[in-house]
Amino acid sequence: xxxxxxYSSLFLSGFGxxxxxxxLALVASLVLGxxxxxxQLSKKKGWAMVGNGYVQFFRNVxxxxxxxxxxxxxxxxxxxxxxxxxTIALSLYTSAFIxxxxxxxxxxxxxxxxxxxxxxxxSYGQAMRKIILPQAFRIAIPSLGNQFINLVKxxxxxxxxxxxxxxxxxxxxxxxxxxxxxxxMIVGAFYLVLTLPLSYFMQYLExxxxxxx
Amino acid sequence: xxxxxxxxxxxxYGHFHxxxxxxxxxxxxxxxxxxxxxxxxxxxxxxxxxxxxxIQEGQLIVDGYDLHDPKTDxxxxxxxxxxxxxxxxxxxxxxxxxNIMLAPRLVLKxxxxxxxxxxxELLERVGLADKADNMPSAxxxxxxxxxxxxxxxxxxxxxxxFDEPTSALDPEMVGGVLKVMREIAQDxxxxxxxxxxxxxxxxxxxxxxxxxxxxxxxxxxxxxEFFKAPKNERAKQFLSQVDSH
Numbered sequence: 136x137x138x139x140x141x142y143s144s145l146f147l148s149g150f151g152x153x154x155x156x157x158x159l160a161l162v163a164s165l166v167l168g169x170x171x172x173x174x175q176l177s178k179k180k181g182w183a184m185v186g187n188g189y190v191q192f193f194r195n196v197x198x199x200x201x202x203x204x205x206x207x208x209x210x211x212x213x214x215x216x217x218x219x220x221x222t223i224a225l226s227l228y229t230s231a232f233i234x235x236x237x238x239x240x241x242x243x244x245x246x247x248x249x250x251x252x253x254x255x256x257x258s259y260g261q262a263m264r265k266i267i268l269p270q271a272f273r274i275a276i277p278s279l280g281n282q283f284i285n286l287v288k289x290x291x292x293x294x295x296x297x298x299x300x301x302x303x304x305x306x307x308x309x310x311x312x313x314x315x316x317x318x319x320m321i322v323g324a325f326y327l328v329l330t331l332p333l334s335y336f337m338q339y340l341e342x343x344x345x346x347x348x
Numbered sequence: 349x350x351x352x353x354x355x356x357x358x359x360x361y362g363h364f365h366x367x368x369x370x371x372x373x374x375x376x377x378x379x380x381x382x383x384x385x386x387x388x389x390x391x392x393x394x395x396x397x398x399x400x401x402x403i404q405e406g407q408l409i410v411d412g413y414d415l416h417d418p419k420t421d422x423x424x425x426x427x428x429x430x431x432x433x434x435x436x437x438x439x440x441x442x443x444x445x446x447n448i449m450l451a452p453r454l455v456l457k458x459x460x461x462x463x464x465x466x467x468x469e470l471l472e473r474v475g476l477a478d479k480a481d482n483m484p485s486a487x488x489x490x491x492x493x494x495x496x497x498x499x500x501x502x503x504x505x506x507x508x509x510f511d512e513p514t515s516a517l518d519p520e521m522v523g524g525v526l527k528v529m530r531e532i533a534q535d536x537x538x539x540x541x542x543x544x545x546x547x548x549x550x551x552x553x554x555x556x557x558x559x560x561x562x563x564x565x566x567x568x569x570x571x572x573e574f575f576k577a578p579k580n581e582r583a584k585q586f587l588s589q590v591d592s593h
Contacts, residue, residue: 256455321461
């Protein structure tokens with residue numbers, strides 16, 4: 136494929152940035168999503184409202200708007216690159232969906248698990264960490280997998296703000312070579328290289344954790 | 349010294365009056381059985397003792413702590429008051445051995461070698477040492493309940509609460525669990541409060557029987573007195589129904 140040979144360094148560089156943005160956002164959104172799921176489930180009304188407000192806001196605003204907000208507004212106060220703005224926006228946006236997955240997971244763990252742990256002397260935090268969350272994540276694996284795959288594909292939002300990712304480089308190749316079709320086909324193939332193994336990995340995790348229940 | 353003391357305790361679920369003017373004193377070392385028809389508030393009462401249910405009025409003193417005082421650290425009470433549930437509530441994501449070792453490790457900071465030694469001794473005692481590495485899902489109901497008892501005992505509590513420990517078991521599993529409970533009652537100075545429908549167990553093990561109906565304590569008598577001649581009409585009726593089975 137001559138187009139790929141000619142522009143391979145651009146594609147590979149974009150691929151690298153896409154991987155990096157996806158990994159950063161995956162970790163950040165998983166941590167944030169879990170924190171906000173726990174807030175939503177807090178018995179303290181104030182915390183529950185904060186958690187719920189966060190989730191409702193970020194999952195109901197287009198990712199592009201959040202990205203532009205960070206790139207155009209926040210970046211005026213705190214200097215950041217398009218890559219940073221896009222990755223932060225992607226993390227926040229995805230974390231709202233992950234919070235819902237984790238919350239649903241926690242709620243589907245039998246209440247007896249928490250009662251057993253509390254009665255056994257564990258604190259609420261210890262019970263969450265050691266007993267409830269591990270079971271909640273196992274239940275949430277299929278829906279978390281969906282979110283992770285969406286996250287990788289949504290990372291193409293970085294192209295809008297000069298984020299140097301795969302889509303950004305794909306746009307450049309398309310514009311320079313005039314072979315738009317081939318350029319985007321190659322971009323699409325690169326995304327599959329990331330998302331297909333991720334899909335299979337999540338399926339593997341699901342099968343494995345169900346096995347040793 | 350009293351281990352558990354209810355003074356004029358009231359408990360509501362919304363408008364439903366679940367516990368009515370409960371006054372009850374249980375001394376350290378006593379074995380008390382709580383009986384009554386379903387919906388009478390037995391489980392609610394026992395669940396207030398370790399704070400799984402809040403009370404709305406009155407005073408509830410457990411091991412010297414006032415549970416109705418918002419400043420009371422519930423974990424301090426739960427360290428010394430174990431509970432065995434109808435549905436076992438073993439940690440599904442932990443092996444049998446880990447179920448027993450987790451709380452002593454996290455809460456009591458017990459040394460790991462010591463912790464394992466105690467856990468294995470307890471498993472031995474309930475006859476399940478060979479199941480140490482199994483997951484709870486691989487056990488029968490009766491085995492699960494015996495592990496749950498071992499888990500509670502590992503904390504070396506002053507008091508153990510049993511909330512219908514045999515109600516969810518197949519009939520042939522009940523005996524093994526009751527045997528373990530009987531041994532605890534006889535071999536230790538632990539305070540035991542047991543909600544159960546097993547009248548033979550109550551007769552054999554309890555120092556005292558408390559009969560509840562409609563959220564109130566209707567009779568509180570020594571085991572002998574109660575089973576020989578209950579004073580309360582409802583209690584008489586209840587006993588005759590249970591006996592006819």
